[in-house]
Amino acid sequence: MDYMKHFIDRFVFFLRYDKRLLLSFCITLAPAALAYFVEGASLFGWSLSGVGFIWLLYESYVSYIAQRKGHAEKIKFPTHLSRRLPPHAFLVKCNDGVAISYSSINSNLDALRISFYTIDGHYQIPQNIREIYGNIFNYKNIRPDTTNDEKVRLCSDIDNELSTSHQDISLAIQKTDYFSSYITNEAGNLAVRRVDGSSRANGIDYYYRDGRILALSESSASNHIGVSLLVVSSDGYLLYQLQGEQEQGKQMFGPTASGSLDWADVEKAALVGGNDFSRLVRIGMLRELTEETSALELDPQGKIRLTGYCRYLTRGGKPEFFGFARVSQRHDEVRIVPRRERKKVSRIETYKIDCKSRVSFLQSLSAFHKHIKSQMIEHTLSLETSAILLERYIRELSDDRYQEIMC
Incomplete structure (x- = not known):
């Protein structure tokens, strides 16, 4: 159940911003739902693993495209901000x-x-x-x-x-x-x-x-x-x-x-x-x-x-x-x-x-x-x-x- 909760959370989040994920989800979920009525809950659970597989493929695709477009890197806090603080403000650093x-x-x-x-x-x-x-x-x-x-x-x-x-x-x-x-x-x-x-x-x-x-x-x-x-x-x-x-x-x-x-x-x-x-x-x-x-x-x-x-x-x-x-x-x-x-x-x-x-x-x-x-x-x-x-x-x-x- 925890696995499905984590999967659904990620799916819903990315679906909000990338509609292409809906198609891959529906394609995988349809035979899983059919299997539930034909063979019972065990086959349905096994078929749901296909949803996770499609998800992994999608995440790999997102990572691949992102890497082709560039990369993220850590930057240092701009020290000049310390000299432009509003009144009554102070910084805490750790x-x-x-x-x-x-x-x-x-x-x-x-x-x-x-x-x-x-x-x-x-x-x-x-x-x-x-x-x-x-x-x-x-x-x-x-x-x-x-x-x-x-x-x-x-x-x-x-x-x-x-x-x-x-x-x-x-x-x-x-x-x-x-x-x-x-x-x-x-x-x-x-x-x-x-x-x-x-x-x-x-x-x-x-x-x-x-x-x-x-x-x-x-x-x-x-x-x-x-x-x-x-x-x-x-x-x-x-x-x-x-x-x-x-x-x-x-x-x-x-x-x-x-x-x-x-x-x-x-x-x-x-x-x-x-x-x-x-x-x-x-x-x-x-x-x-x-x-x-x-x-x-x-x-x-x-x-x-x-x-x-x-x-x-x-x-x-x-x-x-x-x-x-x-x-x-x-x-x-x-x-x-x-x-x-x-x-x-x-x-x-x-x-x-x-x-x-x-x-x-x-x-x-x-x-x-x-x-x-x-x-x-x-x-x-x-x-x-x-x-x-x-x-x-x-x-x-x-x-x-x-x-x-x-x-």
């Missing part, structure tokens, strides 16, 4: 990854009243990108067991002025999918060149043009919303993970939980909180936490604190929200329980944090930051950004507010 965050938004994010509204229809990959998707898939070598889940695209920006003045903010979202992000956002650090070496497409164009970083409302990328969460246990341990076999951050240290909003999160948020965007983000964070670990119970306050927001420039300007929470379990009670998540998480790591005061917490967090940088295993940009934004969030709290949250 390994080859670069993110941009905004202190004016982060300072008010947890208290902002943000609503969302839905744009009809499904996100469509621009025509110029459809012409080179074969090059990108060849370079990225997407895992065959990756499913094309429905994701949430962020179509508008958190306005700096509105966030500072604490006015109500309304954000537009739209349904998208994981593969669309792979073709657009994940090509943000790639250039596609023709056989003669001339440029055919540049991933920088997804987020930077005419000397400025593009707003989400101007971006042609999928821009599905990512979430990252750091958790401290009841006995004062910061929990983070060694990530497993996955597309992003393979075998690297990452936050306690990270992933992206599913469209099902939007449907759940609509049931429990109407169009509250902050609630939607927290629902996604909690789902990722419970999918990847056994940390099911939040602290008595029962709240995830939103510590910040960024856009991953080396991932085409993809938006990401960050959070922090206390859980009721001790550190040795939090484990990787669901079998299906073992590929995502290899093991849970811990680091002792002194939570007695705001100052001691900041000192422990600074020591943790140095600790992960000293390890032989690399850590993800999401963990780097999570630690920096959490430190900034705690630093801006009053001592009384800190005690209210942590105790």
